[in-house]
Amino acid sequence: MQPSGFDGVSICGGVEVPYRRQAPAGTTGDLLAQAYIAALEQSGFAPREVDGLGVASFTLAPDHAIDVAWRLGLSPRWCMDDCHGGASALNLLQHAARAIQCGDANVIVLVSGDRFEPADFRQLVDHYNLTTRTWLRPLESGGPNALFAMHTQQHMQRHGLTRADYGALCCAQREWASRNPQAVYRSPLTLDDYLDAPLIADPLGRFDCVPVVSGANAVVLARADLVKERQRAVAIRALRCGYNPDHQQGDGLQTSLGTLAPALWRDAATTPEAMDLVSVYDDYPVMVLVQLADLGFAPDGDLRALIARIASGALPVNTSGGQLSAGQAGAAGGMHGLVEAITQLRGAAGERQVANARRALVSGYGMVEYCYGMCANAVVLEATEGAPQ
Structure with a gap:
């Protein structure tokens, strides 16, 4: 290494x-x-x-x-x-x-x-930060669903996507969740199920919104x-943290990951193509695509091709089922994908184990202000020698 x-x-x-x-x-x-x-x-x-x-x-x-x-x-x-x-x-x-x-x-x-x-959740939504409490709570916006519905609308228009494209991500993650005994939602999810579910905030349906x-x-x-001799350890190859520089004046369709990605891959001496699996923060499907694009997983800008790779399993993304199927336990949501990547690299993921998993990318995204998250980060992990595959 x-x-x-x-x-x-x-x-x-x-x-x-x-x-x-x-x-x-x-x-x-x-x-x-x-x-x-x-x-x-x-x-x-x-x-x-x-x-x-x-x-x-x-x-x-x-x-x-x-x-x-x-x-x-x-x-x-x-x-x-x-x-x-x-x-x-x-x-x-x-x-x-x-x-x-x-x-x-x-x-x-x-x-x-x-x-x-x-x-507790209502208290969190209404008082998430001073901006939320002062400007959004009086509108009774009900939390981040409305904000990310607008992001999804913008994203659909910019990239020519449909609800079915986002649904393919949700269905792919549910398939992974079916093999994860700890996922809260494991029952099969078809694209028809996704499209027929009640709308929460157009175009977001029930399965687009992360369950609490x-x-x-x-x-x-x-x-x-x-480190104990019997343990299977994981190394940190590169880690970068960033904060949105536009002070919430942009459209939110690019995170700070786009700025830090070149340094991240340089530090890790590798590329997105070399990743065996990805754990990307998934409070909404649109943010999965935004982060993956920022990190270089769609260099030609073809998001439909990226979605097809994820749906087919060619690019294993959120192999626990992600938060959209495993659930979001508040602040634990940011660690859920990290734990899944560690579990995969230690060869301990059971039925959902990615074969020969040696390298993983994990991203984080958080702290919604007026309209999108204020910070994002990413880490490249690598299994150390001796980790069983």
Whole structure:
């Protein structure tokens, strides 16, 4: 493998507390603790070896990362809260990896998740940020569906797409979900089912809108020389974070991924064509296509050809079923795709395992302002030698 800017750091665990449509008993903190315990068990590290903790959650308040550390019995040398929504996981990953390289910590666990009662989600939608609370809540817009319906309309017109084109993505992800025992929605989804579903905000139908669930995820990073011999580790080949430079004055059909992609692929010494699978943040199908285009997966601009590759399985995208079928557990949504990529690269994805998976691209996208997400990021991961395939 070529050296990278993240040498000396390994990812040695990635888990998901099964998502649920109905909020389980307990608190968000309980879900994060379950994910922490499961991730440590997978990584082989003991609690006493953990000296770093990162947390992303919308419903943990009034607690913070340090409260979670205290409840877990940790005395971390590195501790971080993150509030970047769907971009949180990769933001945490970048900071945690750098902390390990700098000697601030040796073993860091990153956890993310939320427990939603109906009132919790309404509170989040109405008070997502000051802009939402001040300008959108009085309109009773009902959250991001209306905003991304407008994006989808623009995207359809620009690229000559139809609802069926977006539906092909949803159906392909549902096919992957049918092989994932932890996906919340696993029943078959045909294109007719998709097109016949009730409209939520034209042209978005029921299956275009990410379903809200409760759950949590966790990832373990460690100094590479400390990784347990029996563990299958994953290396970070490149990671870049970006923030939209147009101050919400553009149309939202290009993310900051378009700006950072050249440096990402240069850092990783590889190309989009070399990726064995992709986990792209999928709150809406339109954003799957926007991010993939920004990252260079449609260099000729032919989105229909890209959709055909995804639908046929030639390009494995969101092999867990993605959030559109597995569910979006609040801030855990940004870590869901990361955990899936880690699971695939460790050869542990069971029936949905991508054969000979060695390299994966994961993207994050989050924090909707007036009309679209303010930040996006991406990481290229690679299985280390010895990972079974």
